[in-house]
Amino acid sequence: MLFIIILLSLISVISGFLMLWKVPLAIKSAGKVSVKKTVSIIIPARNEENRLSVLLASLNNQSYKPVEVIVVDDESSDRTIVVAQQQGAKIIRKQKSDDWTGKSAACWKGAKEAKGDWLLFLDADTFFENRTSLEQLLATYQSVDAIGILSFQPFHKITKLYENLSAVFNIILMAGMNVFTPLGTQVKTAGSFGPCILCDKEEYFIVGGHKAIKGAIMDDLALGEKFMENNFLVRCYGGRGLIQFQMYPEGIKQLVEGWTKSFGTAAQSTHPIVTGLISLWISGAFFTIGSLIVALLSNDASLVILTSLFCVTYAVQFYWLACRFGQFSLLILFGYPLFFLFFIGLFIWSLFLTKVLHRVTWSGRKLEV
Structure with missing residues (x-):
């Protein structure tokens, strides 16, 4: 079990670095x-x-x-x-x-x-x-x-x-x-x-x-x-x-409408390799916290320390990645599983609206997709 925890945690963190390896910026001068x-x-x-x-x-x-x-x-x-x-x-x-x-x-x-x-x-x-x-x-x-x-x-x-x-x-x-x-x-x-x-x-x-x-x-x-x-x-x-x-x-209603419109439609444009990296990275959010819960229930002190270390590592990486693209609060560092649950829930809702109902709402208009 120890080997699996180490392997999967490392894979998820490495995937996070690989999917956003280098983002070019405008020339400074x-x-x-x-x-x-x-x-x-x-x-x-x-x-x-x-x-x-x-x-x-x-x-x-x-x-x-x-x-x-x-x-x-x-x-x-x-x-x-x-x-x-x-x-x-x-x-x-x-x-x-x-x-x-x-x-x-x-x-x-x-x-x-x-x-x-x-x-x-x-x-x-x-x-x-x-x-x-x-x-x-x-x-x-x-x-x-x-x-x-x-x-x-x-x-x-x-x-x-x-x-x-x-x-x-x-x-x-x-x-x-x-x-x-x-x-x-x-x-x-x-x-x-x-x-x-x-x-x-x-x-x-x-x-x-x-x-x-x-x-x-x-x-x-x-x-x-x-x-x-x-x-x-x-x-x-x-x-x-x-x-x-x-x-x-x-x-928040506008936030939900905006991301709902975007993600269900945009997902199909992502390359399979990148989709794989993203999926591995997202799974790490749930794997790290799940492993910690299992460790706490097992009363194994060494396992608790190890899984806690991976949770901290993943949370810090999440916060670092987010801050490359926005002025996000430290709140996301300490509550990262909740932010990923929100993402998964909204992504599923987006897929339902775009793939089943073929209709989304934006700027007061009903859009057919």
């Missing part, structure tokens, strides 16, 4: 690469008055000025348009009569109006961390020959206690993109990160843009797939030190 192109920033927005102002303020403070900032209002019922106007953004309104709704439709409408050489799609809940963030982002794209998609997953800013429930989801989301293992780009990426996507405008229209994926629930994965089908590269980077977002600040 934008001055190393000259940005030779202009950029249009496109922000799809639906009832985003509370978050949009933060993003627009950060854009207005950038050292590099875009050609334009376009806010595409997606039938908002709040002050989204007013906030955008106050910050000097160009407003495009989607109409209820349009036969195509949602984020992809808003992105497409904005792209058709854009004047820049490059298109930067930003979710309304994102914001740049410092004054040179936009320049760093564009310079990073220029440094990789400005081909295909460069996408960043923003660093998760935590302001409310319940938001820590996203810890496991953030880790699995990053790992599920396939490209952060020691195999790197030898494994095909699952797509792109939706909150921050930069691409060349000409290439965007060559692949058909968001119009070519109008039926997709996970538009970020689908857009990346469309670029790859046309032999354009898709690169995925971590946003730490560059761009942040606050996920689902309106409450």
